Amino acid sequence: MSSTPTESKTPSSGDEMSPSPTCLLTPTSVSSGNGSSSMCTPKQNPIRLRALENLMKERVSKSPQLQIPASPVMERLGYGTGVGVFLLERSPRPNGDASSPWAIKKTMRMKEDDEVITARLEYEADILRQLCHPNIIGYRAFGKTTSPDAAFLALEKASKSLSDLIEDRVEEVMMIENCDEEAPFPAKKIEKVAIDVGKALTYLHDEMKMVHGDVKSANVLVFGDFETIKICDFGVARKLNAKGEVEGNYVGTEIWNALEVITVKRGGVKKFPITHKADMYPFGLTIFEMISLKPPHLSSAEDSYLETSQTDNATDDSVVVLEQSFDEEAYELALSRYIGTRPLLPDIDFDSSYNHILGVFYCCTEEDPSRRPDAKDVVAALEIDAQK
Structure with a gap:
């Protein structure tokens, strides 16, 4: 053809x-x-x-x-x-x-x-x-x-997407005997991703006056052994108006969406304007993915759903068989309570090399968008740390 x-x-x-x-x-x-x-x-x-x-x-x-x-x-x-x-x-x-x-x-x-x-x-x-x-x-x-x-x-063409590399790491961890299931990427690799993606977002937000609109690990491409990181998939990118607000609808992927985006999609009262800060929340969740090796919110939703199911359905002499009694509507309801919030980090004893990247994660996942940093500030903070 x-x-x-x-x-x-x-x-x-x-x-x-x-x-x-x-x-x-x-x-x-x-x-x-x-x-x-x-x-x-x-x-x-x-x-x-x-x-x-x-x-x-x-x-x-x-x-x-x-x-x-x-x-x-x-x-x-x-x-x-x-x-x-x-x-x-x-x-x-x-x-x-x-x-x-x-x-x-x-x-x-x-x-x-x-x-x-x-x-x-x-x-x-x-x-x-x-x-x-x-x-x-x-x-x-x-x-x-x-x-x-x-x-x-x-x-x-890139070597692989970040989501592919996360899946590869999960498989590697499962193959290692007595290895902790929670095995985040090394802090330096997470910082490299954050710096390069942060530079791309700085260019989009400050120079091009637009948002990417769908930041997540699947839309982050890795070249070589984390030598260069690039973002892709601009199918839902949106321009920013003179007030710095997104023109049209901010799309994103639901579980990566910020609270101000989810509120509008659910028809709630608009508490915060949707600006470039709507990109910074999923940016923080991309860091979370490299730490937890999981998509955001799903673990919390599963725990909440299981707790509710066992409380409502189990008796002293019964066993809940999830495959036979899974309630999709109840699970979706449980998940909806976590979207737009800061996901819980895995219970890991992080060494000091993770201090700065954890700080960025916390800053970027603030529910109030005005408290989230700009991409250029994230880059500045991490580059200073990288030079030490």
Whole structure:
């Protein structure tokens, strides 16, 4: 199957504390974090930038069509709502040098949802074309294909997502005899993720005046052995208005959503405005995921559900068989009580290397968004610690 990108391929950067606001420090500048230079230069002279864009369009118009194989013949890297992510191994360059692989995000057949999913993918492509930062996934191309796949988005390929690495770590821990089930990532790796993601959010919030809208481990990509971290999936990114509030609905993923977002979704009284601080709460939960190796809130909800079920249903001589008596509605009710709150950390004797990252977790998961730090302050605090 062949297809032609509707837009040009755009080069981007390299392919290849305590619980109080006192953890906030002086803001720091956003840098690459991996020492690599970036080909995109958002602050350059507008006239030169237009000339560069025109040159790129001319080059692409003379280049061969981008060939996207059918989904079944490509290795699947992941999936999402109505989309699959596949590996595209590209042909060598004319001079014989190897071409870096791309991740191809393709819409899958969803019948009545086809147009919605395609529009969302095209929206994401439009957002990514505006962005240029070493900690944001690189845009490569967008195009539409013939049936069965309606559209595709070509992106820089990462080694793995953070959620994949968390699953890998859980499996590794289970294989170790007499190992504590709670085995967080080393503090330095958690700090590296927090710094790089924090830099990306600083760029989005302060320079681009937008929110990511769905921060979580599945949307954090890890290159190499935590050498560089980048965020991806901008399908629900939203602009900030002149007041600094989110335009339209902040979407997110329910169990990662901040209290002010959940309150609006449930039709409650709006107590806090939804601003860039709505990204900082799930940022804190992403740190939680690296510590607990679990999604947020689920353990607390399970404990609450089990306690309620055993109290309501068990008798002195009976045994509650969960597989036969699971009450999904009761479980969802239990879970709803925890969403938007600060999840309980596992009962671990953390050594001093975790002090700063735990402080960031506590600050970012404040229910009052005004008490959460800005991304640039998190970066500043952690970079000072990293230099010690």
